[in-house]
Amino acid sequence: MNTINKQIIMVAWGAILVFASCNKYLDKKPDKSLVEPSTMEDLQAILDNKTLMNNYSPSVDEACSDDYYLSATRYAGFLDFAQKAYTWQLDGNAMDQAYNNISYNEWSILYDQINKANIVLDNISNANGSSNPTIANSVHGQALFYRGYAFFQLVLLFSQSYDGSNAGSQQGIVLKLNSSTEYDHERSSLSASYSQIISDLSQSTALLDDLPEIVTRPSKCAAFALLARVYLSRQQYDSALYFAKESLTLDSSLLNYNNTSDVNIASNTKPFQQFNKEVIFQKISTQYIFPNTYPLYCNVDSVLYKSYEADDLRLKAFFWTNGDGYSFKGSYSGTRNNLFKGIATDELYLDCAECFIRRGQMTEGLSYLNTLLINRYTTGKYQVPAFSSQQEALQFVLQERRKELLFRSVRWMDLKRLNREGAGIIQTRVIDGRLYTLPSNANQYAIPIPSYIITQTGISQN
Amino acid sequence: MAASAALVLQGTAFAQAPIKIGLFAPLTGGVAANGINIRDGVALVVDQVNAQGGIHGRKIELLTEDDRNSPKDAATVAQKIVDSGDVVLAIGSFTSTPSISAAPVFASAKIPQIAPTATHPRYTAQSNYQFGSSNLEQIVAGHNARVLVDELHAKRIVVVYNQDDWGLLASKTTGEAIAAKGSQVILSEAVIPGSKDFRPLVSKIKALNPDAVYFGIHYAEAAILVQQLHQASVAVPIVAAETLTTPKFLELAGKDADGIRIVSTFLASNPANADFTKAFQARYSREPDRLAALSYDSISLGINAIKAVLDAGKPLTGAAVRDALEAAAPFKGVTGTTKFQKGTVDKDTLLLLLIKTAANTATLSSPIPIGGILDKTVSTVKNNSFRVQLDYNTSWGEHTLSAIGGAEIRNTVTKSDAYRVYGYNGNVLTSVAVDNTTLFPTRFSSSQTIPNGINFSEIENRYVSFYANAGYNYKDRYQLTASARRDASNIFGVATNDKWNPFWSVGGAWAISKEPFYKLGIINYLKLRATIGISGIADQSRSAVTVIQYQGQDAQTGLQYASIDQYANPDLRWEKIVTKNIGLDFALSNGILSGSVDYYRKQGRDLFGPAPVDYTIGQQSNVVTKNMANSLSKGLEIQLRSTNIRSRYIQWSTDWIFSYNRSITTAYYWPSIDYYTPTSGVTISPRVGYDMFAISAYKWGGLNPENGNPRGYVDGLLSEDYGTIVQSAKEVSILVYKGSSIPVYSGTVGNTITAKGLTLTVYLQYKLGYYLRKPSLSYSQLFDYGIGNADYAKRWQHMGDEARTNVPSMLYPNISYRDDFYQLSEATVIKGDQLRLQFINLDYSLPGSLSLKKMFKDIHLYCNASNLGIIWKANNAGIDPDYPGTIPTPVMLTFGIKTNLK
Structure with missing residues (x-):
């Protein structure tokens, strides 16, 4: 009996030892590359996932804009939803068809970016402080920037253009503000959506570094530039001007199209380098859910093409002939087929020119325009234009804006905001002799939300 | 003195006479560019040799003629070259026909002819004065x-x-x-x-x-x-x-x-040819092509031969040069190694070039160097385990109590480091550095960097378990058992408490045949058993916190980046499984048959399954794991051992195992009933009352005879509107329910025959009543990633093919819905039923009389063959249901001797 007791005691000891240590034993990570995000570096690494955070820009906005046209055969080869986007017949079911089975669709990718930003924001207060406090601020600012940018893109896609007198009752977007799987399934008003966007972005300007290490990361310069865009879309030109100028103060570099080191005009595949000096913030399209504006498929709008003068170097830098018409090769992404959708300094020059002219400060406005265009024309060939009226100057600047910022999804925003002020732009397409039009301020300027998202969330359709 | 002076004088005069070499090629006309390259390749060497003082002080004089690629002109210019006197070598022409027509002229004048590019065997067959420098x-x-x-x-x-x-x-x-x-x-x-x-x-x-x-x-x-x-x-x-x-x-x-x-055989950008390419470019301001390279090698061979004649002090004649050419050692040039032998040449360097034009300048380049690609992975696996156990046995009167309790810990560390090198040459162990950061255009997608193949991983899995069993026996007839265990592993991101999976069970048994009242003589052993057990399982993906995984460095930004490995999912409950089992063991008194029969019911609650969510969640997925389903499994298992022959010389017995198992989804907690998509039997099927792991598929309407498009059904009518089909598959009627993806019936039959110390064991295995999806051709995979499938050969190509194939025609650009529909349609579902030969074992026990037996007892020689493959399968798609899309485990043969020391 005595020996049995001894054995029991020994085993009990052994068991206690094993048990006491095993919780610690089980805390060992199975895979070293797995991490609970707990440091600023971890959170930064989530945001540095360029593929998720900077690529996959939407394609439906471009598909519904007027920088391009399709040949009859190309149109015939497209699936139903792409054809419907071309003729502005999209509805919830066509959007279902476009997004079904594609986990990186435009709705999911933007909300994914928002979720990543929310994960960073939810964890940032618990994250171990880096030795350098500015890193913590920068990561915080970057997350706010990404969230604000994605909200803004959603607003541009799925809401009508901002109407200052009525924004409280216009439909905005679902504002998901934390990383939980539970959220309020409701569309906020457009004015609340814009408030959130402006709040995220202006907070970020106080936290971000002036200029980024690399332009895939947000910076103060980029946040100012984006705010300029946000205010332009609200037709608030004084605020837009303020932010555009702030951004240019931090970076005003321009490519000179005369320098082959800046732009290799002759190249048919890669006239521009990626991360070139005009790029403030990198966003590109690496997938085209709507194939309409995949650069090899579509032709550049012929009227737009003809509006470039012979000495305008953009004529050669942006276009190449595909036998049928002209294709676009002027993407700042460094790859012809990946359209650039980010922000570059050229846009801010045009913002300043437009806003100054709208204020009646013609000289200031034209000086921004001239600075840009001198870098676009063959050296010595740019003729400084003279205008008899403010309206004439404004029309000129807006046309230059089209000629400079084509295929960057900027046109979609411009169509919406200019029509809101009464520009009355009517888009037209002709297919098999049949004419399709999109009237100014038409319902289709808010892209329909896919039906299954309506079904699943119960939010209201456009 | 005078004589020697005269000799010197004469020698000097002789040395100054140039060595004449003829060259003829098409320098005008449709292939002029080729002829000019040949001429320039030759002239480059001649100039280099002359610049260094010639051969033995004698300069080379090149007589160049244009044959306009015409056989007639070739013969004329050949005669012109011969007529100029003292020519010891001719190079030319470009193609075989003019080379052949010039051949008799040179052969009769005893002047060797090297055609850099003639590949026709008739050319070298003309006479032994014709040499070719290209592969035949x-x-x-x-x-x-x-x-x-x-x-x-x-x-x-x-x-x-x-x-x-x-x-x-x-x-x-x-x-x-x-x-x-x-x-x-x-x-x-x-x-x-x-x-x-x-x-x-x-x-x-x-x-x-x-x-x-x-x-x-x-x-x-x-x-x-x-x-x-x-x-x-x-x-x-x-x-x-x-x-x-x-x-x-x-x-x-x-x-x-x-x-x-x-x-x-030649690529200018090949680093091995750098000297030649550089010299050629410097001289002619353009890149050399293969013809220039071949003629460069041809003339170099010729000059080596001339030098060999002069080195040997022989008089320089065409015949001497011919002999030297034939005797020359293999020559390593810019187009590989050349050795003339009976009119054939086999170049050792061969490159497969794929033309890819850059912007405006058309050049051939190969960012991935020529040669092999070596992927190397070094991995190590380390296992440790430690176990303590306490056994306790006691008895008093007719009572027996036995118990064990113990704990075990285990860990497995798997480390692997992988890398890739390009341009690998296994013979000399060299590789070539590549540019991993520049984006190069690719054929299918727009551009890509060259993958570096670097991957480090270190996975450490740890397990801990505690267990206890106790058994109580009364009168050897009545038995009670209880057991409990807890297991845990180091799942990451899970609260400590949730790492433990508990299991307990209680059971009882009654040995009926030991009761005094038992009289059934034919069955001498009969025992009734019953158990009930409950286990709880926490899902691996049940994560209390968000977990990220570092992905390494981004090729373009140079930044470390991470992706989300698991999203926090704190609402999950444990899966609970209740198993009830009742069984009967028996044996016949004559020993012919023994075995057991078991029936069980397994009820699952809160099983994990995919729950639909909307994309607004921001996890780029429309499903998350939730406690989704209840299930019920019923099963029957019969094991029998029959002794068929039992004599002095031969014994034959058979082991039979038969099992039936069917698991049904009994509830699915998703409020909307319209959540149905084709299932592949991997996750729980949401259809209540049907198999829990099931295959369902889009109804298949065959290929369209007009264009080879796959067809499904919309509203009962044939349709190619794949978008609508995929959308309306929400309705149960669109989906054809095929059946379970897990064998409903399975088992083995094993026969053992023993005679004279020789034992043969053969095991057959069968699995019946189930379906699987065969790997099929996806055009999007093919176009986007170059991943194909053998079904490509069976694709619809011409009208009428629809009678023999279900593989859709190739369509470019691809429509992804069309692909999706086909892949999830009935056309890719096959029956899994099969019969396979599991293993054969032959064992020979050495007879007792052997002298070896003095030292050893039980000497066995044996031979075992396993993974022998399929005997019968229900599908005729040529697919082994156990290895769809993969290579079956190869047959394993084992030979051995087994013995024990005395």
Whole structure:
């Protein structure tokens, strides 16, 4: 009996030892590359996932804009939803068809970016402080920037253009503000959506570094530039001007199209380098859910093409002939087929020119325009234009804006905001002799939300 | 003195006489660019030699003539070269026909002729004065056929050839080489040099729709033909003769040259040829092509031979140079190693070039170096385990109590480091550095960096378990058992408490045959058993916190980046499984039959399953794991052992195992009933009352006889509206329910026969009543990533094919819905039923009389074969249901001796 007791005691000891240590034993990570995000570096690494955070820009906005046209055969080869986007017949079911089975669709990718930003924001207060406090601020600012940018893109896609007198009752977007799987399934008003966007972005300007290490990361310069865009879309030109100028103060570099080191005009595949000096913030399209504006498929709008003068170097830098018409090769992404959708300094020059002219400060406005265009024309060939009226100057600047910022999804925003002020732009397409039009301020300027998202969330359709 | 002085004088005079070498090639006309390259390659060497003082102080004089690629002119210029006197070597011409017509002139004048590029065997057969510096056409044809058939998998091939000796031969030899590989030349058509309109040929090719076209033609015609093919939207892979490596072709064909494949002996950008390329470029301001390289090598061989004659102090004559050429050691030049032997040459360097034009300048470049790609992974696995156990046994009167309790810990560390090198040469262990950061254009997507293949991983899995069992027995008849265990592993991101999976069970048994009242003599052993057990399982993906995974460095930004590995999912509950089992063990008193029968019911609650969510959640997925389902499994398992023959000489017994198991989804907690998509049997099927792991598929309407499109059904009618089909599959009626993805019936039959110390054991296994999805062709995978499937060969190509195949026609650009529909349709569902030979074991027990037996007891020799494969399967798709899409585990043979020391 005595020996049995001894054995029991020994085993009990052994068991206690094993048990006491095993919780610690089980805390060992199975895979070293797995991490609970707990440091600023971890959170930064989530945001540095360029593929998720900077690529996959939407394609439906471009598909519904007027920088391009399709040949009859190309149109015939497209699936139903792409054809419907071309003729502005999209509805919830066509959007279902476009997004079904594609986990990186435009709705999911933007909300994914928002979720990543929310994960960073939810964890940032618990994250171990880096030795350098500015890193913590920068990561915080970057997350706010990404969230604000994605909200803004959603607003541009799925809401009508901002109407200052009525924004409280216009439909905005679902504002998901934390990383939980539970959220309020409701569309906020457009004015609340814009408030959130402006709040995220202006907070970020106080936290971000002036200029980024690399332009895939947000910076103060980029946040100012984006705010300029946000205010332009609200037709608030004084605020837009303020932010555009702030951004240019931090970076005003321009490519000179005369320098082959800046732009290799002759190249048919890669006239521009990626991360070139005009790029403030990198966003590109690496997938085209709507194939309409995949650069090899579509032709550049012929009227737009003809509006470039012979000495305008953009004529050669942006276009190449595909036998049928002209294709676009002027993407700042460094790859012809990946359209650039980010922000570059050229846009801010045009913002300043437009806003100054709208204020009646013609000289200031034209000086921004001239600075840009001198870098676009063959050296010595740019003729400084003279205008008899403010309206004439404004029309000129807006046309230059089209000629400079084509295929960057900027046109979609411009169509919406200019029509809101009464520009009355009517888009037209002709297919098999049949004419399709999109009237100014038409319902289709808010892209329909896919039906299954309506079904699943119960939010209201456009 | 005078005599020697005279000798010196004479020697000097002799030394100053130049060495004359003739060169003839087409310098004007349709292939002039080729002739000029030949001339320049030769002139480069001659100038280099002359600049260094010539050979033995004698300069080389090159007599250059234009033969305009005409056999008639070639004979004339050959005679002109011979007539100029003292010529000891001739180089030329470009193609075989003029080379052949010049051959008799040189042979009769005893002047050796080296044709840098003539590939016709008739040329070297002319006399022993003819030398060729290119691979003979038969060798070239073999390489081209390899590319066409082995790499492009072309079955039906069109050959286009130049209307001359070379072209005819190229067509003939290539055709033979293609046929030898089991493919077919469906059209062989000559092209008359100088033609410009190939539209009749193009429409023929278009109508035939071949898998590939071989170009045995020169650059001028090839450039026009490829352009006219593309204008007619004929996008067929093209393999071309080496002659098209000339930059002139790329200049004329431009972007249309993209994608043409060429087997070549020379590439200017090959680092091994840097000296030659640099010298050629410096002299002529252009890149050398293969012809320049071949003629460079030809003249170098000739000059070496001349030098050998002079070194040996022999008089320099054409005949002496010929002998020296024949005797020359293998020469390593810029087109590989050349050794003349009886008119054949086999170059050792062969490169497969794929033409890819850059912006405006058409050049051949190869960012991935020529040579092998070596992927190397070094991995180590380390296992440790530790176990303590306490056994306790006691008895009093008719009571027996036994118990064990213990704990076990285990860990497994798997470490692996992988890397990749390019341009690997296993013979000399060298590799070439590549540019991993620049984006290069790719054929299918837009651009890509060269993957570096670097991957480090270290996985450490740890397990801890505690267990206790106790058994109580009364009178050897009544038995009670209880057991409990807890297991845990180091799942990451899970709260400590949730790492533990508990399990407990209680049971009882009654040995009926030991009761005094038991009288049934024929069954001498009978025991009734019953158990009930409950276990709880926490899902691996049940994560209390968000977990990220570092992905390494981004190639373009140089930043470390991470992706989300698991999203926090704190709402999950444990899965609970209740198992009830009742069983009967028995044995017949004559020993002929014994065995057991078990029936069980397994109820699952809160099982994990995919729950639909909307994309607004931001996890780029429309499903998350939740506690979704309840299930009920019923099963029956019968094990029998029968002794069929039991005699002194032979014993034969059979083990039978039969099991039946069917698991049904009894509840699915998703409020909306319209959540149905085709299932692949991997996750729980949401259809209540049907198999829990089931295959369901879109109803299949065959291929459209007009265009080979797959067809499904919408509202009961045949439809190719894949979008609608996929959408309306929410309705149960659109989906065809096929059945369980897990075998409903399975078991083994094992026979053991023993005679005279020899024992043969054969086990068969069967699985019945289930379905699986076969791997199928996805055009999006094929176009986007180059991942194919053997079904490609079975695809619909012509009207009528729909009778023999279900594989849709190839459509470009691809429609992804069409692919999705086909892959999830009935066409890719096959029956899994099968019978396989599990293993055969032959054992020989050495007889007792052997002297070895003094030291050893029980000496066995045995031989075992396992993984023997399938005997019968229900599907006729040629797919082993246990290994769909993978290579079956190879047959394993074991031979052995087993013994024990006395």
